[in-house]
Amino acid sequence: MSVSVSIKVRRELVELADKMVRYGIARSRSHAFNIMIEKGLKEVVREVEFWEDVLRRVEELERQGFRLRHGGLSRVLEEDRGR
Structure with missing residues (x-):
């Protein structure tokens, strides 16, 4: 119960x-704060980094002219994917 x-x-x-x-x-932010509490701040910071x-x-590979075969990973990472 929340x-x-x-x-x-x-x-x-x-x-x-x-x-x-x-x-x-x-x-969501709420989910993020729950994860921080459960996992601990150091673990969360490590995952975000x-x-x-x-x-x-x-982004560096894209600047160098490489093309991602399976779609735009950088776009996926930048989007609010909300699992």
Whole structure:
């Protein structure tokens, strides 16, 4: 059973939650904060950094003229995939 709770958090945590949603790690900010609580902040930061690195590498390959065979991974990572 879910219960709504209103809290104030540091801006960095909201930005992290937004990245988690953007990269498909979480379905929503609420889901992102639940994951942070369950997994711990360090683990979540590590996962977001991994996906940021993947996105940077894909963008670099595209700048170098490489074409992704199975679709636009960079677009998938940038979209709000909301699993």
